[in-house]
Amino acid sequence: MDKKFAIINRDKIMKKKLNILGVANANVSGAALIIGDKTVSAISEERLSRKKNDRCFPINSINYVLSNSNLDISDIDFICCGCWKGLDVPEYVETVVKDAITYFKNDPASEKIVIDKIRVSAERDEFFKNELVDGLTNMGFDSSKIFMYDHHTSHAYTAFYASQFEESLVFTLDGRGDFKSGTVWLASRDSGLQLIDSINMLDSLGVFYGYITKFLGFKPNRHEGKILGLAARGNYETVLPIVSRMINYENGRLIGKIGDNFTAWNTGSIPSIENELKTHSREDIAAATQYWLEELTLKYITPIVQKYNIKNISLAGGVFANVVLNQRLIEIDGVENIYVFPHMGDGGNALGGAMIKAVEEGVNLEYPMKDAYLGPSFDNSEIESVLEKHSKELYYENVSNQKMKLAAELIHEGKIVGWFQGRMEYGPRALGTRSILARATDSSINDSLNNRLSRTEFMPFAPVTMKEHAKAYYIDWKPEHFCSNFMTITYNCTDLAKSKTPATVHVDGTARPQIIDKGTNPEYYGVVEEYYKISGIPSIINTSFNNHEEPILCKPEDAVRSILLRNVDVMFIGDFLVKVNE
Structure with a gap:
């Protein structure tokens, strides 16, 4: 074919x-x-x-x-x-019927x-x-x-044409789509994409991870990040023999185990597996699931990297929302750089x-996609018209070009700051236009802010860090790691990061940073820069501006509703500083 x-x-x-x-x-x-x-x-x-x-x-x-x-x-x-x-x-x-001979x-x-x-x-x-x-x-x-x-x-x-690469290996992995759960491609700007392998939907790493997400009481296709957070708190060894019965790597292929160990792919329940898992802690179950995801993905991808000797890999599909997995991929021998499309899940399609x-049609698409700011923006007149409707409940004033300095001062004082500026981000990450910002000097903020936002998270908040200081905070970070602009990969933290920004360091010593430079988002960068001038720390917390189980804010009306719920102490929206009247 x-x-x-x-x-x-x-x-x-x-x-x-x-x-x-x-x-x-x-x-x-x-x-x-x-x-x-x-x-x-x-x-x-x-x-x-x-x-x-x-x-x-x-x-x-x-x-x-x-x-x-x-x-x-x-x-x-x-x-x-x-x-x-x-x-x-x-x-x-080729990919399903042939494999079915092995299955049946x-x-x-x-x-x-x-x-x-x-x-x-x-x-x-x-x-x-x-x-x-x-x-x-x-x-x-x-x-x-x-x-x-x-x-x-x-x-x-999306993985290749939004990337910075001239040529790349491209991998996609998710639950399923058009009867597949993964593909592999050779890609170049001159000759386009060439399919070299595909994984059928019956051998799905995404379904495997989603099944455990559901078993632990969370929602698949939404709460996989909670499993990732729990994983660092557990031990994988005792549970690995159980989860490895669900899917494995054999003869160069990922193979989902059909029969008793495979009914979840059809019914959503595996009684024999679940009865065994119930005797283990959720932390250990998560640890084994994360470990097995990483091991199987590396077993599949590493030989392909070695065969084609291409040093860049581009990634998309929901499995690559797993930032720890992405760190493992950039560490493969022979891989120099990776790119993860910011809206890696199905929304990006x-x-x-x-x-x-x-x-x-012969279009030479502009690349790389420099930022993810592709959503709506609102000017000061639109914002003020919304604020005026809530003038009895809210205090607001136009602070214009003082807002970066004022925001930094409030963050340094320990205030929780809402930051609503410019075009909304495309994808699941808040990247500095619909963000909540806070200082990262006290790890107790992870509990207090999660409670305030009605969130149940097991990972710390992510940091946004000035590019000039990234090497001092994150081991093996390099300026060419474009994916770190989009918060799609973890790094091991230096001792400096652990001491100065403990609220953004996970129990395994990693963080999921957004590295920011002045050219990408000048005002957002300016807040971090002003905070650095005050504190000597070039990094603050950035988390999404939303309540638990709600989408990230889009419109000024959403922001007003959020501050009235006391999700933040103060909000900068356009040129306005906004507080709730006491």
Whole structure:
């Protein structure tokens, strides 16, 4: 089978800038817009609907990206969905049916599990595909302009085309999408992406991790970060023999264990496994699950890195939201650098679909994607009109260019500061435009601030650190580690970091920093810089500006509601300093 896919079309002559709308409604729905060679807007529906992980038809997201560029529906050249392509029959025969011979081993029960899973998945995917197409045509989009692209191909395009690399190996891993749970690609700016391997949905590391997330009482596809936080507090050794029965690495392949140990892939419950797990602490279960995820991923990826001798790897898919795993990957012999797409989960596939079409049409996409500030922004007049409605409850004043210094002083005093500035971030991380900021000098803030925000977290808050000082705080950090701009990797902390910013250091001695320079976000950088002038510490806490189980704030109305709930002591929104009247 020829595994070449979407080689760049150098022969097409661009007569005008194309307007390409990307949409998706997999686990998280949203929209993105590429104009010419540049991504100009992108957003997840949850930010506008205020429903966490909203996967409904992304009408609000579509309306936002269009209005932000003053475009009408008729101005859009292509509408591209980064999921629901369906079965690629030759590839499916190769990766699923061939593997099924290994699975079945004359076992009718296993055969039924596989057949049922494929049938249910196909029916489910068709439902969401039709929902998306119907929604688009009902809005007035021309159905002949709608294109469906493969889920993992969309992940791969975001991983490479948003990266800084000229060439790269690309890996995607998640729960499942279009009947796969992973892919591997060779990528270059000159020749595009070439598929070299895929993992079928029955051998899913994402489902494995999500199953344990659910077993421990959390929500899969949402709370995997809690498992990661718990893992550092446990011992993996006693539980490893149990979880390793669920999925393994054999003969160069990831193999999900069908039968008694595999029914979770179909029913969501494995009684024999669960009865054994119940005798162990949640910390040890999490530790074994995290350890096994790391080991299996490295067993799969390392030989591929060695075979192709390519020093850069690009990553997307929900599994790569696991920042500790990403640290292990950059430590592989032969790997010099990694990039993780900031919206690594399914929400990023709205942009992925648009990227595929852009490349097919001969567009040389601008790279790297310098920042993730692709959402809505609000000017002072819009903000003030919202504040005026709450003038009895709130005190506010325009502090203009003093806000960075004032914010730093308040942080140094121990205040919890809301920071709402500029365009909202695209992806699950708050990166300094919808953030809560605080000093990191006292680790007790992890409990007090989590209680204040009604959060149950097991990891410390993440730090934002001035780029000039990153080497002094994080072992093996390098300026070329572009992924550290987006809080997608952990580093081992130096003794200086442990002593100066203990609130951001996990029990395993790591932190998940956002490294910031002045050019990326001058005002955000300015707050940290002013704090450094006062305290001598170039790092503060940055956590998302939202309550537990709510999406990150988007609009001024969301911010006002948050401060009225006393989530923060003071808020800087636009040029305004805001407090609750006592």
